Amino acid sequence: MTLLSVKNLRVTFDTESGVVEAVRGVSFSLGRERLGIVGESGSGKTMTGRSILRLIRPPGHIAADEMVFDGIDLIRATEKEMRALRGQRIAMVMQDPKYSLNPVMRVGAQLTEGLRQRDKLSKSDAYEKAVVALDAVQIRDPERVMDAYPHELSGGMGQRVMIAMMLIPNPDLLIADEPTSALDVTVQAEVLSILDDLVKTRGMGLIFISHDLRLVGRFCDRVLVMYKGRVVEDLAAKDLLQAKHPYTQGLLNCLPRIGGNRGPLPDLDRSAEWAG
Amino acid sequence: MLIEIENLSVTYHAKGRVIRAVQDVSLTVAARESYGLVGESGSGKSTILRAICGLAPITAGTIRIDGKPLAAPRSRDFVRQVQMVFQDPYASIHPRHTIDRTLSEPLAIHGLANSDARVIQALTDVGLPTSFRFRYPHQLSGGQRQRVAIARALMLEPTILLLDEPTSALDASVQAETLNLLSRLRTERGLTFLMVSHDLAVIDHMCDRILVMQHGRAVEELTRGQLAGAEMHSAYARTLFDASADRMLQG
Numbered sequence: 001m002t003l004l005s006v007k008n009l010r011v012t013f014d015t016e017s018g019v020v021e022a023v024r025g026v027s028f029s030l031g032r033e034r035l036g037i038v039g040e041s042g043s044g045k046t047m048t049g050r051s052i053l054r055l056i057r058p059p060g061h062i063a064a065d066e067m068v069f070d071g072i073d074l075i076r077a078t079e080k081e082m083r084a085l086r087g088q089r090i091a092m093v094m095q096d097p098k099y100s101l102n103p104v105m106r107v108g109a110q111l112t113e114g115l116r117q118r119d120k121l122s123k124s125d126a127y128e129k130a131v132v133a134l135d136a137v138q139i140r141d142p143e144r145v146m147d148a149y150p151h152e153l154s155g156g157m158g159q160r161v162m163i164a165m166m167l168i169p170n171p172d173l174l175i176a177d178e179p180t181s182a183l184d185v186t187v188q189a190e191v192l193s194i195l196d197d198l199v200k201t202r203g204m205g206l207i208f209i210s211h212d213l214r215l216v217g218r219f220c221d222r223v224l225v226m227y228k229g230r231v232v233e234d235l236a237a238k239d240l241l242q243a244k245h246p247y248t249q250g251l252l253n254c255l256p257r258i259g260g261n262r263g264p265l266p267d268l269d270r271s272a273e274w275a276g
Numbered sequence: 277m278l279i280e281i282e283n284l285s286v287t288y289h290a291k292g293r294v295i296r297a298v299q300d301v302s303l304t305v306a307a308r309e310s311y312g313l314v315g316e317s318g319s320g321k322s323t324i325l326r327a328i329c330g331l332a333p334i335t336a337g338t339i340r341i342d343g344k345p346l347a348a349p350r351s352r353d354f355v356r357q358v359q360m361v362f363q364d365p366y367a368s369i370h371p372r373h374t375i376d377r378t379l380s381e382p383l384a385i386h387g388l389a390n391s392d393a394r395v396i397q398a399l400t401d402v403g404l405p406t407s408f409r410f411r412y413p414h415q416l417s418g419g420q421r422q423r424v425a426i427a428r429a430l431m432l433e434p435t436i437l438l439l440d441e442p443t444s445a446l447d448a449s450v451q452a453e454t455l456n457l458l459s460r461l462r463t464e465r466g467l468t469f470l471m472v473s474h475d476l477a478v479i480d481h482m483c484d485r486i487l488v489m490q491h492g493r494a495v496e497e498l499t500r501g502q503l504a505g506a507e508m509h510s511a512y513a514r515t516l517f518d519a520s521a522d523r524m525l526q527g
Contacts, residue, residue, distance in 0.1 A: 040448075040449055040450075041418070041447050154318070155317060184316040184317055184474045185316075185474060185475065185476070185516065185519040185520055186316055186515055186516060186519045187316065188519070211448055212448060213448065250449070251448060251449065254448055254449050254451070254452035255448055255451075255452070255477065256452075256455065256477045256478055256480065256481030256482075257477055257480075257481075258476060258477050258480045258503060258504055258517075258520065259480070259503075259504035259505075260477075260480070260481060262459075262481055264459065264460075265452035265453075265455060265456055265481075266452070267449075267452065267453060267456075268449040268452070
């Protein structure tokens with residue numbers, strides 16, 4: 001079953017020096033699975049994620065032949081319809097909890113804000129629901145966290161709070177933009193297993209955006225490799241080591257490995273022809 | 277031994293609380309060796325580098341470079357011998373100084389002649405075009421900025437480089453280029469590295485010996501062979517290793 005289908009997505013920015021194309025004709029479809037989007041900075045992976053929610057500000061402009069989420073045309077939807085989708089049915093987790101949580105608002109207030117405003121829950125019901133959400137992301141003392149300000153939490157805790165916040169409305173699709181890049185490896189593993197668990201138990205679709213190809217290969221079902229605004233390769237994660245495209249191979253090989261030969265790491269071959 | 281750290285402790289007092297950032301850590305690094313510190317955030321690994329530079333208070337223990345205890349504040353000779361590269365190239369280079377000014381300032385302070393030629397040489401050494409000399413940091417990419425930070429650290433021709441997560445703010449492909457640059461400079465100049473990272477694969481690629489840290493304490497010291505052979509004894513080092521499973525040579 002297709003949850004989201006995107007055909008020929010383009011994101012352009014009008015700048016003083018002419019039109020810059022950040023995303024140039026990206027097509028993919030997503031079921032209730034884990035799709036990874038990988039690329040270097042500037043490859044358009046984040047822009048692709050944001051345009052699904054139409055979160056691109058002018059002078060940016062989104063165009064696509066088709067962008068349909070569960071029967072809803074995202075290109076033609078009104079702003080009001082989009083607001084009903086954002087958070088409720090399609091949620092997004094950003095890269096850095098330091099910049100995405102409100103620094104002067106207690107975590108509890110941020111978690112319950114939506115429940116109180118949107119779902120008109122009573123204070124105590126909202127509090128209870130928020131505690132359950134924190135529990136679901138394996139925060140051990142949710143009461144303390146509810147009472148804390150974001151700066152009092154570690155990076156891993158902050159990231160879990162953001163995931164909890166996104167999961168409260170039980171969305172059908174979660175877009176995670178580098179959700180673990182700011183975290184340590186051990187914490188990273190925990191956050192990934194939480195995400196994995198949620199995808200499995202709730203039957204969510206997940207778009208996982210990252211620059212770390214190996215991580216995505218281990219965690220996702222399918223991988224899109226992007227370069228300069230285009231998808232250069234679309235393959236099942238288990239076939240990653242047999243990737244055909246030289247750019248994908250380059251991304252794989254440029255990472256140091258434990259027990260490797262310590263020779264110079266291969267440079268990434270950034271041929272202009274792939275960008276075409 | 278070039279760097280000797282003995283029973284180092286760093287304690288901060290903040291808001292009536294006592295924070296023991298580093299507790300009783302000892303390590304030695306030989307000349308031309310590359311030594312790695314690994315651990316999660318808050319394990320005190322960066323604090324050790326900062327304590328060496330005098331950026332963190334040493335509450336107990338001693339640090340000796342070349343057999344000599346460190347003077348407080350650090351002397352001019354110290355900075356000519358020891359330099360640091362920081363994690364975030366966006367924060368560690370003065371945003372309103374040109375690259376030329378950033379690179380020539382240490383020369384001016386230490387009264388070294390020939391600053392023009394040295395700046396051009398430094399840019400060439402880190403693989404940047406000399407035309408970058410009169411640019412500002414915001415006109416450079418993250419990887420290029422980190423190259424500038426490395427060039428700046430090398431201006432005084434130190435023998436020891438302290439590297440605090442030098443590639444964790446960079447993309448995988450740019451990380452590879454930066455690591456290659458550091459390895460090349462180490463061989464060419466016979467540098468000694470004390471490097472901090474949370475990425476075991478990066479540490480394994482760059483370092484001969486590794487100290488695993490947790491909660492400000494040293495957990496276990498491993499040689500590179502022991503790491504690759506998964507011969508660690510402590511549970512924490514094992515956890516760290518298992519979490520890095522996708523960084524292994526095969527698959």
